[in-house]
Amino acid sequence: MSIEIPVVSDAEHRRCLCGGEPMIFHCHHYNAFLQRTIRDADYIDTISILTGAGCEAAHSQLVKIFKEQGLREVDARKSFAQELYRWAGFGTLNFSSLTEKGGAVKTPNSHYSVAYSVKSWKSKEPVCFFSSGWLAGALAAIYDKPTGAYSVQHTKCIAMGNPECIFELKEGAPNYSIYPGAGMGPLTAHNVRPIPTNNVDYDGIFKAVSGMPLVGNDDGYIYAFGVYLTRHYANYYNRISFEFERALEKKFGKQGVEVAAPLLTEAGHVCAFNTLGGIMVSTEWDALIRPSLKTKEDWVHGIIAVVNTLGWGRWQVTKVSETMAEFVAHDDYESVGYLAMYGKSDHPISYLFQGGVVGIMDLVYAGDIASKPRLTQDFYDKLFRQSQSYVAQSLSSRAMGDEVTSFRVRKV
């Protein structure tokens, strides 16, 4: 029996939903970098955050899907959970050895550990915190238990040089933070802004990329645009980023926020460089978008058109030249998630958006992405660390109560 993943496209808000969870594309570079950034703060309990956020996402989603699809049998639920995990590009899991009491799961395919390995990041600890939490949340949902019904130990990890990852689950008190589930979050009616004349077919690109078969292969990996993608949970990224920031604020006061913000923004640069840069040097770009591009400004419009298919909300570039650009995001996933999780913010929190738009300007104008440079660590360092070509200034923040989130990016 084939299992169909119930994906719902909310094109009006440029979002994609599965079991009430907003799903967004990010690549292994961003996933690994963001996690390592958070783990580097060894003076706070980040494992509890990372694992708890994975549990939250899986439990919220699967409880809803099992109910909506009328899945009552344990075996059917296990099969669905396995398929969902593979489909999303997280790797593979086999639930057959798990019972209501818990059990062990082994896998040779795990997105986070492989991401660390291929980046040659040696790890002395297991790194699949998301998968650990996801398993605990999924098992609780399968057996109709509340979130946090299982503890989980990640005893072996590919990132440590082992041939497979092993997770051990046990019924009982959780060894991670419990979060209530943020769901879809509060959305707005998009008051679409006028944009400069350009040669990009936004609607055609949205239709074409949205229709691409971007799902996990047999090993649970999504290979596209030259990178390995995941159809991840917006609420996972939001939870780990904002809990990280809040933990730093709790420990260091406002200085904690000042420390967290540039770290999370750099994760946005990493995303722009690898995911968006990878897209712009891909053969898919050559086929779909490049033939229509006549100016550098078209390149900015082209990548914004693609971003609108990633589930990140509706992005627009309302002014663009080599010296300055303005970007507007309607219902950017960070703001929507923040509002759902914590209410109104007292400062801008759209770090991915901020790092992303600076990264786009850097790639197009400073990095000459049209010449297809190789996206190496050396090139990243040159573009984002050795010199600062562009800076962003916050103009408005949806998370702070504004209608949209927007940034002005200018050349230094």
Next chain:
Amino acid sequence: MTIQAYQTYDCFWKVRILYRLPQPLTREFLSLLPDAKATVLEFSKMVASALDHLTLEIKDEFYLTGALGGRDLMVTFGKTDGRWPQAEIDRFEAALRQGGFGIIEHHEVFKN
């Protein structure tokens, strides 16, 4: 006629070679690799100036992408086991030569 081949690695350290063809890629190319699973995304039906996009794959052997009408073939070979996939490259390049694109000129090895 010469095919320029530039070797590098993909994100997962699989060997990746960019083949720059002397003439545009057409659908006839599919017949050179009849065992491969082919997917053509008909972008030209959705965006006026777009080209269609080809993916060809034999699991654990190679994964190819390219724009039909373009000259670049991006091919990733083998598995993530660290083994140099010479046999897979040889089989693929033999098929490529049958397509009448000319000889293959390999260029320097890049490292990520």
